[in-house]
Amino acid sequence: MESYTMLKFEKSKLHMYERKTPLTIDCGLHLTKEVLNGKWKPAILRAISMEVKRPSEILRLFPGVTRRVLNVQLKELEGHGMVTKKTYPQLPPKVEYSLTEIGWSLMPIIDAMNQWGDANRSFLEKVIKQAPKIGETSKSTCQIYRHMTVASKIG
Amino acid sequence: MESYTMLKFEKSKLHMYERKTPLTIDCGLHLTKEVLNGKWKPAILRAISMEVKRPSEILRLFPGVTRRVLNVQLKELEGHGMVTKKTYPQLPPKVEYSLTEIGWSLMPIIDAMNQWGDANRSFLEKVIKQAPKIGETSKSTCQIYRHMTVASKIG
DNA sequence: CAGAATCCACCAGGATACTG
């Protein structure tokens, strides 16, 4: 087609053309994805929403996450206004995170993700294993359900 | 609260308790995240759900995505069973993607993400810009709304 | 227990060019 020839020889012009309706018509998808961007962010938010709010507790909950990574992601969540951090000036140090209002408003989405994954678990585990590519992520573990049990026992 | 005191002084007990069912209790969150893992995956799914099903159309819709990346992510989505690919053996080649049933079942989540991002756009754009870290991702553009308009005109 | 500082490996994804 001619347009292809154009693309080859008049690339700059076409480029300009494309750029005419250029940018920043971001859809909300990307904003949300940005906030949830991080291997453990949704899980962390979910944990905090279930009263697992101390870093050490969260670490116990997710054996796969490092202290550094947890700190980084918590800091990002805090920077994005999804959680607030409360430090108790005592020894040993004690820190608690809580969801902000907007952080709470994220929970339906996270719950939906969780439910969808659970509902389709067998299928998903199969196809994800089949896929040669990123199938590694499945090594991440999540003990949140267990914690719920434990928590209910504690409570 | 007493539960917290317990958590402090009988930590080891709690710890043991948690560790007893040690691992691989992946929660659905990670499965979902795996499927949606990719800078453009949700947007692509959304596009396909709105009858933007040809690669060239999708490319036009998202100026930020490359052909190669689009192909990769489409292939992953196909591998995960979220979309199916139909190739028309003709010249010029024509390809159409459609959502599978399970792919469709993902749309409520994607829509929710989209709505949440839109509903909190001003706040999110502010805090994401503030955050020194990953604020770059905002350069991604999304013309899906534009396309909707265009599509309605075309249709 | 909380958290910061380094160092580092890996890969997602962008740029480019070519084929059918």
Next chain:
DNA sequence: CAGTATCCTGGTGGATTCTG
């Protein structure tokens, strides 16, 4: 128009160590 092959880089997140 669709798809592949290379090459390259930036950033995420893992490991380790040290402080308060």
